Amino acid sequence: MQEKEIITSTDEQQEYVINMGPQHPSTHGVLRLLVSLKGEKVKSVQPHIGYIHSGIEKMCESITYPQIIHLTDRMDYISAHINNEAVCLNVEKALEVDIPDRIKVIRTIMSELTRLQSHQLWWACFGMDLGGLTCFFYGLRDREKILDIFEETCGGRMILSYNCPGGLMYDIHPNFQKRVKEFIKYFRKILPEYDQLLTGNVIFHERSKGIGKLTKEDAISFGVTGPTGRASGFSCDVRKHEPYSAYDRVQFKEILHTEGDTFARYVARIDEMWESMNIIEQLIDNIPEGPFAVKMKPIIKLPEGEYYQRVETARGELGVYIISDGNKNPYRVKFRSPNFSNLSVLNHIASGFKIADLVAIGGSLDLIIPDIDR
Amino acid sequence: MKREEFEDNESLDLLNASGTNILLTTIDDVINWGRKNSLWPLTFATRCCGIEMMAAGAARHDFARFGMEVYRASPRQADVIVVAGTIVHKMAPVLKRLYDEMSEPKYVVAMGACAISGGPFFLNSYSVVKGVEHVIPVDVYVPGCPPRPEALLYGMLQLQRLIETQTIKSRKARNESHDYK
Numbered sequence: 094m095q096e097k098e099i100i101t102s103t104d105e106q107q108e109y110v111i112n113m114g115p116q117h118p119s120t121h122g123v124l125r126l127l128v129s130l131k132g133e134k135v136k137s138v139q140p141h142i143g144y145i146h147s148g149i150e151k152m153c154e155s156i157t158y159p160q161i162i163h164l165t166d167r168m169d170y171i172s173a174h175i176n177n178e179a180v181c182l183n184v185e186k187a188l189e190v191d192i193p194d195r196i197k198v199i200r201t202i203m204s205e206l207t208r209l210q211s212h213q214l215w216w217a218c219f220g221m222d223l224g225g226l227t228c229f230f231y232g233l234r235d236r237e238k239i240l241d242i243f244e245e246t247c248g249g250r251m252i253l254s255y256n257c258p259g260g261l262m263y264d265i266h267p268n269f270q271k272r273v274k275e276f277i278k279y280f281r282k283i284l285p286e287y288d289q290l291l292t293g294n295v296i297f298h299e300r301s302k303g304i305g306k307l308t309k310e311d312a313i314s315f316g317v318t319g320p321t322g323r324a325s326g327f328s329c330d331v332r333k334h335e336p337y338s339a340y341d342r343v344q345f346k347e348i349l350h351t352e353g354d355t356f357a358r359y360v361a362r363i364d365e366m367w368e369s370m371n372i373i374e375q376l377i378d379n380i381p382e383g384p385f386a387v388k389m390k391p392i393i394k395l396p397e398g399e400y401y402q403r404v405e406t407a408r409g410e411l412g413v414y415i416i417s418d419g420n421k422n423p424y425r426v427k428f429r430s431p432n433f434s435n436l437s438v439l440n441h442i443a444s445g446f447k448i449a450d451l452v453a454i455g456g457s458l459d460l461i462i463p464d465i466d467r
Numbered sequence: 468m469k470r471e472e473f474e475d476n477e478s479l480d481l482l483n484a485s486g487t488n489i490l491l492t493t494i495d496d497v498i499n500w501g502r503k504n505s506l507w508p509l510t511f512a513t514r515c516c517g518i519e520m521m522a523a524g525a526a527r528h529d530f531a532r533f534g535m536e537v538y539r540a541s542p543r544q545a546d547v548i549v550v551a552g553t554i555v556h557k558m559a560p561v562l563k564r565l566y567d568e569m570s571e572p573k574y575v576v577a578m579g580a581c582a583i584s585g586g587p588f589f590l591n592s593y594s595v596v597k598g599v600e601h602v603i604p605v606d607v608y609v610p611g612c613p614p615r616p617e618a619l620l621y622g623m624l625q626l627q628r629l630i631e632t633q634t635i636k637s638r639k640a641r642n643e644s645h646d647y648k
Contacts, residue, residue, distance in 0.1 A: 115561050116510075117540075122512065144513075144561070145555060147555055148591075148592045148594050151591070151593065155591050170514065170515035170518065214518070233527075252515060252613065463515075
C-alpha cells in the first residue's frame with residue numbers, strides 16, 4: 094500500500110501497474126493513483142477517489158443553512174473561510190439581504206489572508222515534494238503568523254467558521270488592523286526570500302520547466318480553474334469576472350501566464366501572494382464603521398427555487414448550488430469543487446513524463462483530497 | 468491525586484505486582500527510556516488534523532524536541548500512528564493494513580473528533596467510521612476539531628508517560644487483550 098507495489102505485469106510489453114497511495118506523502122492526503130508505467134515513463138494515471146468521502150452533500154440536506162458552513166469548513170480546510178463565504182453569499186442572495194460595507198470588507202480581507210496562508214502552505218509542501226525540506230520550515234513559520242491573526246479574531250486557527258448567513262459571527266479584534274499591517278510589512282520582506290530559496294534554484298528549474306504542459310484549450314475543456322488554469326492563460330478569476338464582496342472596489346491584476354507548465358503554475362501562485370497583499374493593503378485602512386451582522390430571522394428559510402453562487406478559493410472556482418423547497422433545510426446542495434476538476438486533468442498532463450515528474454505535477458495542482466471526495 | 472482515582476490504570480498495578488524483580492525492572496526501565504524518547508510517527512493524514520500535525524512538526528512547535536524526530540513514510544519504520552482525520556468505510560481496511568504492517572511496539576494516537584467518534588460526521592453521515600477504535604486499538608485520544616499542535620504535543624507526552632509504565636508482562640497482556648482481527 095505504501096511503496097510502489099506491483100499488482101500485475103500485464104502484457105509482453107512490460108507494462109506495470111502500480112499503486113500510489115492511499116497513504117503516500119506526496120498525494121497530500123488519501124488519493125490513490127493507479128499508475129501504468131512503461132519503464133520509468135508514465136503511460137496513464139487513473140485516480141481512485143472516495144477514501145475520504147464523508148457524504149457532506151447528503152448531510153447538508155438534513156441540517157439548517159447556518160449549520161452548513163461548519164461542514165463546508167471541513168471540505169477545503171485550507172481555504173475554509175472562502176468556502177463559508179460561498180454558502181453565505183448564496184443564502185444572502187436568495188433572501189435578498191443587503192449586506193453592509195463593513196461585512197463585505199472584512200470578508201474580503203479574511204479571504205485574502207486565507208489565500209495567502211493557503212499558498213504559503215502549498216509552497217512549503219511543494220518544496221518538500223521536490224526535495225527542498227527547508228521550504229517546509231520557512232513556509233509554515235510564516236503561516237503561523239497569519240494563523241495568530243485568525244486566532245485572535247475568530248478563535249480558530251484554520252477552521253474559522255467566522256462567516257454566517259447575514260454577516261460575521263463576531264466583530265474583529267481591536268488589534269486586527271495593527272497586526273495585519275505588521276504582517277504585510279513583514280511578509281513583503283520575506284517573500285523575496287522564497288524566491289531566492291526555490292524560484293532561482295537550478296535543480297528546481299530542471300524539475301519543473303516544461304513538465305506537465307497544459308494548453309489553454311485543454312484547461313478550458315477540463316474545467317481547470319484557479320492558479321492552475323490561469324498559468325495556462327485561461328482567464329478564470331471569479332474575483333475579476335463576477336466580483337463578490339468588496340472585490341469590485343479594489344485594484345488588482347489577474348495573474349495570467351501562458352506557458353502552462355509546472356513552473357508557470359508555481360510562479361502564478363507566488364504572484365498571487367503579491368496581489369493578495371495588495372488587496373489587503375487597499376482595504377485594511379478603510380474598514381467602514383457599522384454592524385458586523387445583519388439581523389436575520391432565527392430560522393432561515395429560503396424561498397422555493399434554485400440558487401448558484403461561485404467564488405474564487407485558493408485552488409479555483411467553487412460553486413455552491415442550492416435547491417430549496419421552502420423549508421429550513423435545503424432540498425439538495427451540490428458543490429462544484431475546484432479540486433475535482435483539477436484532478437481530472439492529471440492523466441492528460443502527466444502521461445509521457447517520468448514517474449518522479451508525477452509528484453511534481455501533482456504538487457503543482459495543489460490538490461486537497463477532502464474537497465474532491467466531500 | 469488519590470490512589471483510588473487510578474482505578475483503571477492496569478499497567479500501574481502490574482508494575483507494582485512485579486516490582487520485586489530487580490533485573491526485569493531495570494531492563495524495562497532501559498527499554499522504556501529508549502522507546503519513549505524515539506517515537507517516530509507515520510505520515511498518515513486524511514483531513515484537517517493532518518495540517519495541524521504538520522504544524523506540530525514545523526518550526527514553531529517543533530515536535531523533535533520530545534523525540535518524535537522524523538515522520539516516516541513507511542509503516543515498517545514507524546512506532547506510532549497518529550490517526551489524523553476522518554476514517555471512512557473505504558479507508559478502514561487500509562488503516563488496518565497499515566497498522567498490521569507496523570512492527571512491535573506500536574502505538575496509536577487518535578487525533579481529532581473524527582478519529583475519536585466521527586466528530587461532525589457522527590450524525591447523518593452514511594460513510595464515516597464512528598471512531599477509529601472500531602478498527603485499531605487506541606492508546607491516546609486527543610480531542611479537538613482540529614486539535615491545536617500543542618494539544619497533539621500534550622497527547623504525545625501522555626503517550627510517553629504510558630510507555631513509561633509498561634513492563635514486558637503488561638505489554639504482552641495488552642496485546643492479547645485487544646482482538647481486532
